[in-house]
Amino acid sequence: MTRIVHLGLGSFHRAHQAVYTAAAGGDWSITGVAHRSRRVVDALRAQQLHYTVLTVDGERVEVEPVDVLDDALVAADEPDTVVARIADPATTVVTLTITEAGYTADGAMLALLRDGLARRRGAPITVISCDNLADNGGVLRGLLPGLDGVAFPSTMVDRIVPRTTDEHVRLAREAGFEDAVPVPAEPFRQWVLQPQFASAHPDWARAGVTLTDDVAAWEAVKVRLLNGTHSLLAYLGLLRGHELIADAIDDVVIRRAADALGDEYQATLRVPAGLDVTAYRAQLRRRFGNRALGHRTEQVGSDGSLKLVQRIPAPVRWHLDRGSVPPLLALSVAAFLRCRTPGVELAGSPGDPRAAEIAALIGRAHDERELARTAVTRLFGELGPSFADRVGDLLRALRTGGTDDAVAEALGTVRT
Template identity: 45%
Template sequence: MNRLSLSNLPTKPAVDPGELSVGIVHLGLGAFHRAHQAVFTERAAQLTGETRWGIAGVSQRSAAVRDQLAPQDGLYSVLTRGTDSTSIEVIGSIREVLTAPEDPDAVVARIADNRTAVVTLTVTEKGYRAASGGGLDLSDPEIQADLAGRPPRTVVGQLAAGLARRTGESLTILSCDNLVANGPFLQRLVHEYADAAGLRGEQFDAAAFPASMVDRIVPATTDADRDEAARLLGVRDEAVVVAEPFLQWVIEDHFAGARPAWDTAGAVLTADVAPWEQAKLRMLNATHSMLAYLGALRGYETIAEAVRDDELAAAARELIRSDVIPTLTPPDGLDLPSYGESVLERFANPALKHKTTQVAMDGSVKLPVRLLGTIQDRLATNAEPASAALAVAAWMVYVARSTTVDDPQADRLKSAIANTTTPTDLVDALLAVESVFPRNLQENEAFRTLLIGHVTELS
């Protein structure tokens, strides 16, 4: 079967991909970006006819995405799976793919290019290389290597080097990762790197770092997904990504210059992202993590299987109702209990097959932003966050039972629990990992007691 390409498309896109020039650089060219920001960009171009917002996507690790897209003229499809229907859409907004380890200078040059007005990022929490206190981890070996003078391979190094070389229009740098106040957070990291490297100049102060909140469930693509896409398209797409129908993007309306008309494609521009962000992180992402750990411990392969377990679904609802909602101020128009139910309905979509092990990855950097803030807020009101503590306890048992832990701190976590024999030992060992748990939680006896009780039950 022929590969997907411009010549093999049964229906040409409303905007000819060949006419698009690059105006956006995206760092972290994974499945989520291709099912989210690239889709918004494609739809905005179709609605407005603007051709200056093609995307130069940067793969931070391997050439796999480039090798998938290059034979396909940069085209790929999004296979959207609802509970009772499936559709497919070809996306052409990605016009160039760079692989950072192979050509780091090209990445910096694209960021520095004055035709680039916006840089977006989806590099996951660990990609920011932040210290536990929130600033840049200057002891990180990759950060040190960039600061020593190699062509930068970390995202903060790439951004700082690109900003330092810009001479024209100010740049907007838009984080799309699940981090609290992700815009100001990234700005702090870039400025700290620039100060350490001696690069800080007026372009750093002129750049805008708006916050944003993104939402769409995008499971890993399987061979069966590629086969289904081929049946629907009539051509083979090696780069197909799978997603749920739900699609949301809330962006702080704070840009340094021109931007794509993402709002015409359904993005929400707002003066304050924080209420949306906190609701999503604490309700959707926290519940996702809880179901991943509890589900994996029960042998469930997917999140949909886990949420169809009545006991686990009840635990997720209790987390939302008893611990999360009392800590939130809802944004205008968002009914929190209804939103919580919609989250569980989305998780239960059996067509997505989102693996528990995929969601369980990188727990040491996910827990602080998804669960620990809720726990701190509940403890501050003298409430006992029993449900949120259950999610953390499930992570602890998951770490203890797993032969391999997919986590940037895997070695540290395994070393911490090497000599533990009881639930109390396990809780005390992992609570002592200061890069995960802040001191006020390490020293909180009520939280520790809850964890010991839950770990005992789960062990």
């Protein structure tokens, strides 16, 4: 048996890397490790580690069992077992989906990973970040310096996987599966992986994974056009009373803004060989519109201070370097700040680790331009006054005229 240890046993891993690994064949199994919560781990143990993936395509739902886990652990409760499992010579791959919040030098999961890797004493292993971070392999390598025998390939991962609801449990039961933790997912899935392996790994190419050294181009396309647009849909959606991403993309005001934001992002991209970006964007609109999937604006809009830093500053700098201030990128930031403003009515309650700090900035500022200059620098580093002032002006429009006015103002300034 050859083993993968996966850190971050949430929904996404179970509908993405686990599905690809099962499809790759061979003698591979996965030990899944959750951070603190016992909920998924206890449920999986109670059902012998089997679970189902519900592929939701409009009104069609396909239920498939997945049987690839060999154990499920909670890092906070069983840290020594996690370290031993990473150190075990039978483990040759570690994958991670620990959310943007997990990538700090003092992060608990990374500390266990560091200990486990150190105990291998140079025995080769491949460690693969599958989080939505630019240059995720490079970021992880930077946080785990000085280790011998470890490869950190970069990846682009894609499949829209919302939170599980009681309705998904019911649908699994209807199909004959008693599963307390089924995972809903869209039909689309993609994994682009840099073929830098130090060790044995599943034949993922056989399962449809694209192996290429040009992950950076794919990753920028996905993080900007999909995740960046998702953020705007979430914040404008929350402000306009939409609980679902599908309702947000169906709202003509938001859709116009999302399309124009797509143009701003597209201009910044180096399109990878083989990608038709027009078709990709059309497909994205359909994916966002998958209403039965039930993807919530609240989920996509949570942790914005951690997510937007992956989606905003690099493309903003691209535009500023060419002499233009991108209004829809500015609107994305303004809508985020408006959602964090105490007292503003929203169609959900997206959390954020910096909520208190941002609310304090909002409370102290005399006007929107002052707020935007401070907030933009705190969130993204120095981007210069022209972008921050555009954010401030759109934030004022959001307060005085609402989302209709703010979108009109941003669209009115789009360069054609």
